Amino acid sequence: MSFPKGIKTLACVGKTTITIAHRLSTIRNSDRIIVINKGQIFETGSHQELIDKRGEYYQMVMAQSLTDVEEEDENLHEWKQPASRQTSHELYPERHSIRQQFSHTSVASLNEQDEDDLERLKRELAEEGASKSNAYSKTGEEVLTEGQQWAWIIFYIGLAECVCILIFRLAFEIASENMVFKIQVDCFRQLLRMPCAFFDDPKHSSERLSTRLAADSANARWGMDYPLGYFFSTGTGFVIAVVVASIYGWRMAILTASSFPFILYLDHRLGVYLERVYNKDSKVLEAASRVAMESIDNIKTVRSLTMEKVVMKRFTDLISVSHNEYKRRAKIQAFVIAFTGSFFYFVYCLNYAYGAYLVVNGTMWPIHVYIVLFCIAEVMHASDYAIGYFPDYIKARYAIGLIFKLLNDKPPFNNLSQTGAKPRETTEVSLKEVEFRYPQRQNQTVLRDFSLLFPSGKTTALVGASGCGKSSTISLIERFYDPNSGLVLLGGTPVPNIQPKYLRSKLSLVSQEPVLFDRTIRENIIYGLENDNISHERIQQVLEQANIKNFIDTLPEGIETNIGERGTQLSGGQKQRIAISRALIRNPDILLLDEATSAMDSQNEAVINIL
Ligand SMILES: Nc1ncnc2c1ncn2[C@@H]1O[C@H](COP(=O)(O)OP(=O)(O)O)[C@@H](O)[C@H]1O
Ligand SMILES: [Mg+2]
Structure with missing residues (x-):
């Protein structure tokens, strides 16, 4: 504070001095102070006498002390000598007490309040006590000790935060990974x-099912990983902030x-829109990946039919749908998130103004307004997140929905069943x-009143026109499908009563287009055998x-x-001959050969038929 040096200096040299005071602090040491009101002398006396009188002069000192608080804060850097600070407190104890209450706020407007307001405020201040907000008036050692205490508290909070985040991230990430x-x-x-x-159904195409395994489970992760944890922690902050804000303001x-x-309505609309988009998107992307996989799997056919342009166009058309939808979605999403995210600043701004009004009005303490504003900032942060x-x-919810739909699908019989x-x-x-009848084509009866015996130890051949049901008969024996009526029996036991694994271990099937795996010849032959310790011989x-x-x-590597x-x-x-080796090594009771030698020359076929 810049102290009124002029008056003091003049008084010291014994001169008669008449001063018209604008700042009351400049006349603190005057011998006599005359207060004039509406052209009349209102009261006279020394500073202390007039203060004790609690009259007009006292009110003026109080009012001006409040406006001085701000100026004083601005001039704090001039408080170089501890002595001058001491002097200020001594000179203006009333002002100092007011300052203790308000030093942390900008309440310059208070000096415009009428006297009643001021009186009421003073009473309330006295009741509330100085302890509430005297942090700014502490000095020297006190500041250092308390500052150090707070520094340690903040340090421990930092440590606790570190441990909590560590546990929280580990817990959520490990839990989500496990899930x-x-x-x-x-x-x-x-x-x-x-x-x-199930796999004949076009809804269960291999692309769709592999998406479920890879992409959907990856998307589902975000519904349970650490972002969910942050959601809960910010949610807790939100609830606490709302409770505290409700208590204080x-x-x-x-x-x-x-x-x-x-905001909730906007978010709800966005959610409905996004769910629709994800649904559409996943269908289009599945169709696109089907086109891509089909083309890559059958690249020789695509080339021989010069279909490159056609498949390219089909692929591009499909992903363009997703591409355009994505751009539309990006705009809508950006707009909604930008609007809702910034909306809270407008709410904050309103609260700031309203809070100031409530302080001036005497309805709320400034410190309470600050508490509520901090709470609103926390609410904003949580809502923004x-x-x-x-x-x-x-x-994630959409992906989890699809996953659970698959998991809740009950198969008519369990292929992995251990019972039977x-x-x-x-x-x-x-x-x-x-x-x-095939489940996907219920209107076409493939086998009708079909009774047949395949005697033990004999070779039986099925012949007939293409599509007459030969392969379907083998599918029934393997229990790939169940008949609509009638019975399929293995050694007199109905096939549905036999444990699926046991049934298939007694059969070996070689089909027209045998499926081999990307492995060595040896691995292909022993593939799937429980005991794969098979001798070279x-x-x-x-x-x-x-x-x-x-x-x-x-072959160099045999x-x-x-x-x-x-x-x-x-x-x-x-390929067919390796598939036959694979069937033979299982030493089956029944060997099912479904046009298994169709791709062989007659010499090879003749050799195999000797089996
Ligand atoms: N998975 C299937 N879904 C629907 N119909 C099928 C399926 N497999 C074969 N079919 C139909 O069943 C009939 C018999 O087929 P199949 O037993 O394979 O004939 P083939 O005697 O040539 O081996 C054919 O008309 C065929 O189109
Ligand atoms: Mg067939």
């Missing part, structure tokens, strides 16, 4: 449980809360009055039986040769 892992394993197990009819809390229905997290949450009969007699197969034996040993011996994806490095006949 994603479980979802992926459960989904795949569920797929393996499903009957073949319910008027401001109501003003803030009144904006929420609007929630709004930003919302699209991820919708995406294990009959001893498994060398004879019979069909009794079987009627069969046994493998050589089945290779010889399938008449492929000579070919394999010419049976350790990798045959490429789906056996692309082999001819059709070679």
Whole structure:
């Protein structure tokens, strides 16, 4: 504070001095002070006498001391000597007490209040006590000690925050990773449980199902990973902030809360829109990936039919739908998030003005307004986070919905079931009055009143026009499908009563287009065997039986040769012969050959038929 040096100096040299005072602090040491009001002398006396009198002069000192608070704060840097600070407190104890109450606020406007207001305020201040907000008036050692205490408290809060974040991130990330892992394993197990009819359904295309396993489970992660944790922590902050704000300033809390229905409505609309978009998007992207996979899988056919341009156009058309939708979605999402995110600043601004009004009005303490404003800032932060997290949450919810739909799908029978009969007699197969329609084509009866016996130890051949139901008969024996009526029996036991794994271990199927895996010849032959510790001699034996040993011996790596994806490095006949070796090594009771030698030359076919 710049002290009134002029008057003091003049008084010291004994001069008669008359001064018209604008700032009351400049006349503090005057011998006599005359207060004039409306042209009349109102009161006279020394500073102390007039202060004790609690009259007009006292009121003027009080009023001016409040306006001086701000100026004093501005001039704080001039308080270089502790002595001058001391002097100020001594000279103006009343002002100092007022300052203790208000030093942390900007209440310059208070000097415009009428006297009644001032009196009321003073009474309230006295009641409330100086302890509430005297932080700014502490000095020297006190400041240092308390400052150090607070520094330590903040340090420990920092440590606690570090530990909490560590535990929280680890907990959420490990939990979400475990859940994603479980979802992926459960989904795949569920797929393996499903009957073949499930995969005939176009809704269960391989692209769609693999998306469920990969992309959907990855999207589902965001519904449970650390963003959800942050959502809860900011949510807790939100609740605490709302409670505290309601306690300290319910008027401001109501003003803030009144904006929420609007924001929630906007968010709800955004959620509905996003869910629709994700639904459309996933269908289009699945169709696009189907086109891509089909083309890549059958690249030779695509080339021979010069279909490159056609498949390119189909692919581009499909992803363009998603592309355009994405751009539209980006605009809508950006608009809503920008609007809702910034909206709280407008609410904050209103609260700031309203808070100032409530202080001036004497309805709220400035410190309470600050508390409520801090709470509103916390509410803003929490809401801002929630709004930003919302699209991820919708995406995760959509993905989780699809995953649970798959997991809750109950198969008519469980392919992985461990229960069921294990009959001893498994060398004879019979069909009794079987009627069969494919589940996806219920209007076409493939087998009608079909009864047949495949005697034990005999070779039985099915012949007939293409599409007459030969392969379907084999599918019924393998229990890929169940007949609509009639019975399929293995050694006299109805196939549905037999444990699926046991049933299939007694059968070996070689189909017209055998599926080989991207592995070595040896691995392909023993693939899926529980006991894969098969001797080299046994493998050589089945290779010889399938008449492929000579070919394999010419390969530099022999049976350790990798045959490429789906056996692309082999001819059709070679693939069929490896598939026959694979069937033979299982030593089945019943060997099912469905046009298994169709791709072989007659010489090879003749050798194999000797089996
Ligand atoms: N998964 C399926 N879904 C619907 N219909 C099928 C399916 N598989 C075959 N079909 C139909 O069943 C009939 C018999 O087929 P199939 O048993 O494979 O004939 P083939 O005697 O040539 O082996 C055919 O008309 C065929 O179109
Ligand atoms: Mg067939």
